[in-house]
Amino acid sequence: MRNDSEATVFEREPVPNAIARLALPTIVGQVILVIYNMADTFFIGLSGSDAKLAAVTVCLPAFMFLSAIANLFGVGGAGEAARSLGGGNQKSAGEACAFSFWGCGGLTVLYILAAVLFRHPFLDILGGGDPEVHRYATEYMLITVGLGGLGTSLNMVTAHLFRSEGRSMDASIGIVCGSIFNIILDPVFMFVLLPEGHEVLGAAIATAVSNWMAFAIMLALQLRRRKASVLSFRLPLHTERGTAKSILSTGLPACIMTLFENISYACLDRLMMANGTAAQAGLGVAKKINMLAHATVRGLTQGVLPLIAYNYAAGDFKRMKRVIKDTVMIALTIGISCMLACLLAAKPLVGFFVRPGESLTLGMRFLRILCIGAPFSACAYTFISFFQAVGRWKNAFLLAVLRKGFLDIPLMFLFCLFSAVYGIVIATPTADLVCCLTAFCLYAMYQRKHIPRQVE
Numbered sequence: 001m002r003n004d005s006e007a008t009v010f011e012r013e014p015v016p017n018a019i020a021r022l023a024l025p026t027i028v029g030q031v032i033l034v035i036y037n038m039a040d041t042f043f044i045g046l047s048g049s050d051a052k053l054a055a056v057t058v059c060l061p062a063f064m065f066l067s068a069i070a071n072l073f074g075v076g077g078a079g080e081a082a083r084s085l086g087g088g089n090q091k092s093a094g095e096a097c098a099f100s101f102w103g104c105g106g107l108t109v110l111y112i113l114a115a116v117l118f119r120h121p122f123l124d125i126l127g128g129g130d131p132e133v134h135r136y137a138t139e140y141m142l143i144t145v146g147l148g149g150l151g152t153s154l155n156m157v158t159a160h161l162f163r164s165e166g167r168s169m170d171a172s173i174g175i176v177c178g179s180i181f182n183i184i185l186d187p188v189f190m191f192v193l194l195p196e197g198h199e200v201l202g203a204a205i206a207t208a209v210s211n212w213m214a215f216a217i218m219l220a221l222q223l224r225r226r227k228a229s230v231l232s233f234r235l236p237l238h239t240e241r242g243t244a245k246s247i248l249s250t251g252l253p254a255c256i257m258t259l260f261e262n263i264s265y266a267c268l269d270r271l272m273m274a275n276g277t278a279a280q281a282g283l284g285v286a287k288k289i290n291m292l293a294h295a296t297v298r299g300l301t302q303g304v305l306p307l308i309a310y311n312y313a314a315g316d317f318k319r320m321k322r323v324i325k326d327t328v329m330i331a332l333t334i335g336i337s338c339m340l341a342c343l344l345a346a347k348p349l350v351g352f353f354v355r356p357g358e359s360l361t362l363g364m365r366f367l368r369i370l371c372i373g374a375p376f377s378a379c380a381y382t383f384i385s386f387f388q389a390v391g392r393w394k395n396a397f398l399l400a401v402l403r404k405g406f407l408d409i410p411l412m413f414l415f416c417l418f419s420a421v422y423g424i425v426i427a428t429p430t431a432d433l434v435c436c437l438t439a440f441c442l443y444a445m446y447q448r449k450h451i452p453r454q455v456e
Contacts, residue, residue: 271416296338
């Protein structure tokens, strides 16, 4: 059995305390992850080049595809392992971990090979059609994805698996350390080791090195806890078909949501490209600032997912429902707070990354539009995590593709007919609102049908 401290978190600790213990380290890790992504933008912004800023923005979907792969195996593996532990099956939890780790590594290698071999058409599709932007984007992607991609995805999937047995602190240590390394190494490579004009290359090298260092820390943490941990990172010679299917079906909504999120961003950049480099640069900065709210809520929901899964498998529906209720309230508070901060302080927030000019003006306006969706996406994230935790992958999948892909991309093209600049951006909060309403309805239907009335 798991040690008494971890059993207390999942089974007996007051729900607010359990949420805080599991989610706070994950939130910190996700926030710092966004901050280190912002660090690249900040330091490259010092060059005063809109083309360099746009290049990093164009590469963001290519880099974040690694997150989609990590979420497929990480969220799925963490959910399956937590449910197995809740049912008292440690062996199955170990098998889920091993399959997730090596599956993530294998799929990442295939993605890296495809991205590097077809980098030029890939970057053109992502919005890197301008020759200068394309040149900078190519060198950034070759380093961050080509050389650092495997370390990035394995670092992420390992963090997910640590959370399945309540090790949120360990999960966040590697992410936080990697982010801190990146922030420190950015100016070193950009302004000290490399000559002037190579800021994009320097930022890329710092990112790749930092992620490999973070993964090394994750491995060290697992080695230190290997006797107490039920997780396994040995190459799986055999995995039960049911285990593999459960992992992939549970993780698929998280993967699709991340994948479509990046496809959505790519469409946004592609459509915005027609409005000039300044508009692309302003949009890139606005998106990264807006990501702070999403990252915070994502950290919260990732942290509580194993708690929901464990209590669901153990049959403690009353505790599970309390976890969901408290998580929704916390997520809403975070979303509303971030929205107000962006509305009221758009100029200093965007101005921190870009110099006064057209890109600053447009960035401010884009940020004020994007942030309106923060409270709605916060609720949607919570319900998506719930459905993942209880193995209702079809509901989670529906919400994932509704929020990003099936709704916002068509709306971009539709609203673009009314406003070539701002209509494209308005599609994002509109999709968040529709997804939030749908998520609430699906949860209400599930609760009425599957949760015993005595726990109401």
